[in-house]
Amino acid sequence: MRTVLLTIVILVILATCAFAQQADVLSTEDIVNQVKKGVIKVQGIELGGPTIGGWGGGSGFVFEIDYDTGIGYAITNHHVSGTSSVSSVTFWDGAVYKAHMLGTEPGIDIALLEIYGLPDERDLPMNERTVFPVVLGDSDSVQIGELGLAMGAPGDFNDAVGTDRSNPYEAGMLMQTATTGEVSGRDWPIEFLLGINRQAQADLGKQYGTNFDYAFKVSTPINPGNSGGPLFNSHGEVIGINFWGGSFQMAQNSNHAIPINLAKDFVFQLLEKGKFEKPWTGMDIIFPNWVSVDEYTEFTEKYRPEYIEIYNIRRDSPASRSGLRKGDIIVSVDGQKFTDPEKLRLYVFSQEIGNEMELVIKRDGKIIKDPIFVEVGVKRTYDSEFSV
């Protein structure tokens, strides 16, 4: 009898688990209703130079609110508001708040905003709140083919949407646009993206000065102005940050999003320590002498060797203290072989500060028997984004 009862209990628990899992998968209406109070339109007030979005700016999302101080924290793209110290953000109901840029990281195209003066709504029921933060998900568990629902304020820039800019009704009217599609690929290199269009490449490169290997490819429509907006999965959690649409090329539904886990590292470190410490060793391995994006692209396409060469060692860097020299060729790092400098850059980026990396070096055509140990340090603000 006891075993039967136990079986029933187990079955009920299993059933409820299955039930709960199934209940988590939301319809698109429910996702939109759940998240729309956290999706914002961001417009940089230009103090540090023009942004790509130009007049219209981009999108973003609030992920945390401190009700005691009335401060909310929002994520957007570096290329939306990273060059402006002050931005204005607009919520779904048209309420406008002032935001201050807490930090920005061009290398991963993410900026963190601090929004002032949010109302204290912690005692209100959910449907009466005007601001409600979105939930950050886990981008590592994203499967290709999963739902990707984007929200943001597309088309909100000069001469877009066939709208009449002199008509005030039509300015900023595409806020809170929801679009759907699927995650159609993982780990797409941004270097490939840079090659799309010379003008866009130059615009991007001037601000990024970098490239990375790990964008999501999505079939969700991403238009200019969607930049910085969230990409939701079927549970209504943020899995990515929309940052690059394919509308500059004549391709349909090839758009790109940054996985949210990259942003999490950056954002939580910034919130806890007040600064973002980027793991760095001080080697120039990507490009010998960075001048322009065009030259960089030409170099990677035509002249880049099949091995990783250290073109330069930064002064007072962990690499210079370890005994590495200019002209060394990196054979392996921690037992892994690297032929692509972007991959090694990503590897360094994923290291914890203070870790020691074991480098096997080929110098003057001979492999040095004793490996060289490099301690991972912190990148200084004045170091080039192209140094690793």
Next chain:
Amino acid sequence: MRAFCLAVILTASLAGQALAQDYKAIDVVDEVRDSVVSIDINSLAVNYATFDISTQSLLTRQITGVVYTENGYILTDSNSIDDGIYINVRFEDGHEYEAEFIGADLQYGVGVIKINPDADHDLKPIKMRGELYNSDIGSLPYEQGEPVLAIGYSGGYGGTVTSGIISAIRTFRNSRKILIPNMIQADVPINIGNEGCPLFNDLGEVIGFHDIQGGGGSLQRISFFSPSWIVKRVADEIISNHESTRPANDEDVVWHPWLGIQPYAGSQGTSGLRTQSDDLKMFFGMPDQYWDTGILINGVWREGPAAEYGLRRMDWLMTVTVVNQDANTGEDTVKVPYQLIKNVQQLEVLVSTAQRDDIFIFGILRNGNLFDVEVTIGQHPAATAYLPDSSSDSNLTRSDLARMSEFF
């Protein structure tokens, strides 16, 4: 005990199934496929390839339509539908008819044509959401995020089905600068040939008709659809004008409600809605309790209803009540209860949804005095009959028309 155990398992699995109720596009398509038609509009055009003006060739434009009634009325896009020397309608099941042009309204973008179906061919009219609000749930009959389908003549392939969601619901000016409340923005792929294509919800009801592409098509999957209630109203008017026994004349004009006022745009320029600046309110000595209320009239159209009933430039419209007078009994029924006017869009929505002979009672502020003015809403002067062999020729000049877009 075993039975109980089984019951628990069954309940759990049933609950799971009920939750996973999938929206089946295939069911919707099955239901509405026979109601969507391809329309070929054949017209004469100059052959620019040969640069020979005397040589004329046949130009065929392919658009999409839907069966509206069982006796053969078909709804489609209004654009250049009367150009055709003949209009050809093709059904998915192979039936083909020559159609007659009935009427069109360019401002709302609705065109109506008619076929005479064969005796053995039963037409299947579409189901259409005809109401502005769903009175059962007190909200719109569609919702942001809802899955939708479009069926159309995409790129010359008849009956192409595309799907997406409602991206947003916006009160927006359509491509002819007419304010449409609750216009639908959807992310369904729309291509050339989808003009006039219907947007279906998951029940197979039409909720909208295609109006314009965002960014002239340069943006990915941003399309705007006129809500079906407005299309239904316009189509019904065109059809009843056509079916009335008297001959068609220039009075057969689709109802375009109009007040004829131009609001002051304020000093805020393009930042958001037209609201009035604080400086202006201070200049006019606005009482404190009305600080966030009222719109300022910048101009009234010469022969418009507002001018006729005594509204003037530099009046502040503070409050509004809309009443409808019964033509037979003379009794007033309040359609929109007394409310403060907070912004221009609020009033413009009230105007765009007004019926014939609605009376707007405005509380206005003029020279520091508050009093009421009654305005009976009128017909838009640019709304002219658009019928076959229509001789109507408006007296309005081009500059009049350009200026008129500032008024509502």
